[in-house]
Amino acid sequence: MSIGSNFFDELRNRITLSEVISRRIKITRAGREYKACCPFHNEKTPSFTINDDKQFYHCFGCGAHGDVIKFVTEHDNIGFMDAVEMLAAEAGMKIPQQSPKAVQQAKQENNLYDLLEEATILMEQCLNDPRNFDAMSYLLDRGINREIIKQFRIGFAPEDGQYIRKALLQKGYSDKDMIKAGLLRPMAQGGEPYAFFRDRIIFPVPDRRGRIVAYGGRILPEHMRPPQRGDFVPPKYINSSETPLFHKGRMLYGEPTARRAAAEGRDIILVEGYLDVIACAQAGIKGVLAPMGTAVTEEQIISMWQMIPSESKIPILCFDGDNAGRKAAIRVCNRILPLLEPGKSVNFAFMPDGEDPDSLIKSIGVSGFREVIKKSIPLFDFLWNTYTQGKDINTPDMKASIKKQLEHEISRISDKDVQNFYRSDLRVRVSKIFYPKRYYGYNTGGGKKTGQISIKPQMPKIKKSQKQHLVSKILLCTIINHPHIFDSIEEVLLNMVIKDKKMDSLRQNIVSFLCDYNDANREKLIDHLEKKGFSQEIRDICNESVYVHASFCSPSADKGNILGMWLEYWNDCNNAGLEEEIQNGWKRAYFDSNEKEEEKLKSLLSMKSRGE
Ligand SMILES: [Zn+2]
Incomplete structure (x- = not known):
């Protein structure tokens, strides 16, 4: 069975278009219709109209036109089926499934989504509980305001490893599902399973549709919560392990907002951690993402390219300015080279030494971070710098060696067109840098210092x-x-x-x-x-x-x-x-x-x- 037109008619009937739109942009009533400033083009006076009876929107400015599904796909920058599923869930409709197995799987997944949603609410409540005020004050002291805490659904996992479990058991969820969702760890030899995240600030990770699928947990600083065992240093951050809903190497923290930002034509910026994404959002920079505890993967790069609708898909990867940052950048560059395609690349930005986006925004303000982004360099320049900076390029051996290494890197680009352009650019750069103005012949009259080789060559005279x-x-x-x-x-x-x-x-x-x-x-x-x-x-x-x-x-x-x-x-x-x-x-x-x-x-x- 496939999804027929009846299904879509029913979906459009059950959903009120203006309601879906009003949750995303500000709309005002105008007679039988609604008006808004169009989210698809830049305008100050509203020419975007919403007609609930006819179930479509229309913009007299740019011609944007469509139904509720089209609006959600374009505004949220997500795929058609993602939008349909999201709206169907809202309307309480079941999407006709392909097979009994698929139905079963979808049911299980839905159950896990619900479970994680409940867990997230519990942890949000824990953060707001006065007993955990030191966790809240840690966030506030770091300059994160309550609005952003709410927007990112930041929570707190209590020290009691049974707290979340008991609450969810009461709501009818099983230990098995909680283990499956990565919330609980099974205990060896028949003990009670216990919470994976304990005594940590929790950053819930939404998928592209905004459903919570995983968590990152940050430890509170030692002066607030000293570790129980002196010899054991717990990791600063822990992340959910792989689950049926969470694929660490594929997902990025901040994706739903970044997708919308990309649809609005903003830069996509990859930073290192949760707090960097949050600091940027609070400073008004949309489109910022972070991998979760791992180096950037091929899948994440491809996912960033996919979320950028324009022809030129060039996300900016932001690294620390120190040696470790540079090394991380080289590793990522190695991963990306074989993936390059026409119009698809990345730029590299480097933070000042010792700073991350969070600390930089705090110390100099958002302009400091924007400056870093503005100075980002194309992948080709990064590659060139990596092999030439700090190297002595004055001997023929070094010139040959550098050229050879760069040629080798370029040979790893699988797309032939892109590879050719990289080769040509390399040639130009090699000739410009390696063969600068040569000095030949002595300038006999009027030189700066006698005996010095003149910089003015004896050019062939042309009448x-x-x-x-x-x-x-x-x-x-x-x-x-x-x-x-x-x-x-x-x-x-x-x-x-x-x-x-x-x-x-x-x-x-x-x-x-x-x-x-x-x-x-x-x-x-x-x-x-x-x-x-x-x-x-x-x-x-x-x-x-x-x-x-x-x-x-x-x-x-x-x-x-x-x-x-x-x-x-x-x-x-x-x-x-x-x-x-x-x-x-x-x-x-x-x-x-x-x-x-x-x-x-x-x-x-x-x-x-x-x-x-
Ligand atoms: Zn428009």
Whole structure:
């Protein structure tokens, strides 16, 4: 049996649309309808209308339109079935199940959800009990206000390991179910089961639909509750173990609110602990999540990508600024590399040394934390920093070693497109950092200090009248005569555009051939280009009249110097404003991230992969 349209009609009839919406946003009555500021676009005057008779909402501002199920899926940013189940439960309706086994399982699960809901209420009451005031005052002293305590349903598990058990037994729940839900631990040799969480502040963990499925328990500081046995140091935090409802590696603390925040277009930020999520929420930062006692898993990363509706899915992972934080970041980076896909990545943010989001917000305020988030860096930059920071990059061995390690990391990206772009970016960065301006020739007049190597290289002089075509000729001539430098300048070559159409076509042909035949020598390349109809151009370019302007492009030039000279020449051409002839598309694509440039880059890359 499947869910038929009768079911949905019945669901819509039983539920009042305006009630569901009013629990999420502020609405006001306007005649037979309700009005509200639309939650799906930014507005100050309400153009969002709710009609209970017709059972739909409509926004005259952005055109958002739908029924109660659509509203819940879009507003809460949850899946269709999640929304249907949530609403059906509200309406007291049973969703037709697939099989008797599924019915049985759903029944059991529902029972566990109810059990945990009851337990949560009990622990909330315990926190508010005057006998446990030191637990409450601990939270208040930490600056957590009562509203947030209520919102996050923070509770307290009493020292008496039988308290919750007895209360739940009275309500008709069994020891077996309480053990299954992770509330109780069985006692060996037939003793009474006892509470897993005792004498701890309790952070209930909701699933994406807001149902409590697990708990994190924090110990009270020693001055408030000294441990009973002096030799035993209990862990600061303990978390529910895996249960049928709780999968530690898949869930994230703060998910229901973060999903809504993601739907509103806010950043998704991953922090370390419960108190960080809570401090951020209190400071008005929505969209903050935390893993529970474990390092971030692949499933959690994927889950964060799924909750971001936009094309660019880039959650920000926040780490401590110390060594341990950096190491944790490297481990996460290792996990994420194979998962990367177009539009899906992460940014890394690092806290100042010794601070976590909770402490930072307390000491400097929320602006301090926002600043940290603003300074977050893309995964590529993190990778680059990890391998280059603090390293001596002045010897060829180190350069080679760093390049090799980074290439190895990049080779772990499974998505070919993403891997290619990482490779190109790596090449650009390697050429920029490893081949900075070289010093050659002595400046005989007007140098800063006599005898010092001048930073002003003796550039090939180009007279204005000769300038036409010469720059592009020199650049292309070098690559034709010395294809071995291609690897390091691919990105630059790929993105320059030569005004002369035939020359630009020659450039493109060189790029696509060398991309495919990385080890091609001069003869093979020339042979290929001649077959493609560029014989005349090659004769024009590769001859003494060009070599005389730039000795490095001649076939007899010293191989070791060519790359540095080429890059320097290219740099100087740009600095000297010789861009009339060659437009440096690369600069624009990377620094302005101009969409058109990216499109061009993509089409060039796909041309490359088609072998055109
Ligand atoms: Zn709207």
